[in-house]
Amino acid sequence: MSNRLTAVLVGLAILLFLGYSSIFVVNERQQAIVVRFGQIQDVKTSPGLYFKLPFAFMDADRVQYVENRALRFDHDNIRVQVSGGKFYEVDAFVVYRITDARRFRQTVSGDQMSAESRLRTRLDASLRRVYGLRGFESALSDARASMMQEVRDDLRPDAESLGISIVDVRIRRTDLTQEVSQQTFERMKSERLAEAELIRARGNEEAQRRRAIADRQVVELESDARRQSEVLRGEGDAERNKVFGEAFQRDPNFFEFYRSMSAYANALNGNGTTLVLSPDSTFFRYFNNIDGAAPAAPAAPAAPAAPAPAPAN
Secondary structure, eight states: OHHHHHHHHHHHHHHHHHHHHHEEEEOTTEEEEEEETTEEEEEEOSOEEEEOOSOGGGTSSEEEEEEOSOEEEEEEEEEEEOTTSOEEEEEEEEEEEEOOHHHHHHHHTTOHHHHHHHHHHHHHHHHHHHHHTSOGGGGGSTHHHHHHHHHHHHHHHHHHHTTEEEEEEEEEEEEEOHHHHHHHHHHHHHHHHHHHHHHHHHHHHHHHHHHHHHHHHHHHHHHHHHHHHHHHHHHHHHHHHHHHHHHHHHOHHHHHHHHHHHHHHHHSSSSSOOOOOOTTSGGGHHHHOTTOOOOOOOOOOOOOOOOOOOOOO
């Protein structure tokens, strides 16, 4: 009984092993290549459960999985020369898919690294050619898109020979090399300095122009103000003379008295001025007489009496 049970268990184990070795699963991100004795028997591109011959260790049926999604590889620090003769460093990447798993297996044995190595060599050559036909400014302008399309079209024939389809090619970075960067910096510095000098010269010219306009306006304003002041001063003097004339006509004595008092105030204001005048001069006539009349002349002294005649002898 025990021997029969053991045989049954061994048989079940063999059946389970054969069943496990005869099935394989393909998910939505994979493709499966069934290889029998080194020859491709089938390619499974749809997800699901599939069967094959067991005993893969005897090289009967082996399953090789390859990617069924968009893949990417980068290629950095590519030294390219543009049409002007200068060198630049470029970083790029390629997006691709394995669309023909059978050819991919036949050309590179299904090795993704080998396929990317071959594409990287072709990408390097294509970038050098595309940049060599253009100037550096093209990579920074709208022409960048056409440059990437041109590189992509260059890669497609080689990629198709590997069972690969190129989805897109992108340039991530385009920089000057160290020596070119320094030269460009010096050139840009010189251009900026020249532009600054031009702007400064224009600013000085504009400042001088505005200063001249301002000086002219100041002269015009001063002249106009001086003219108006002279007119007003003349009008004021005329009005003052008119008032003085009216005052003189109303009371000539008072007007004379006022004029003399004004003259005293201006002449005797304590400024240290010395005046040598006679007290009975006309200037001081109001000092001795409030009416301004001239003082009376002093009486002449009497003549001495004549001597008496001598007596006759």
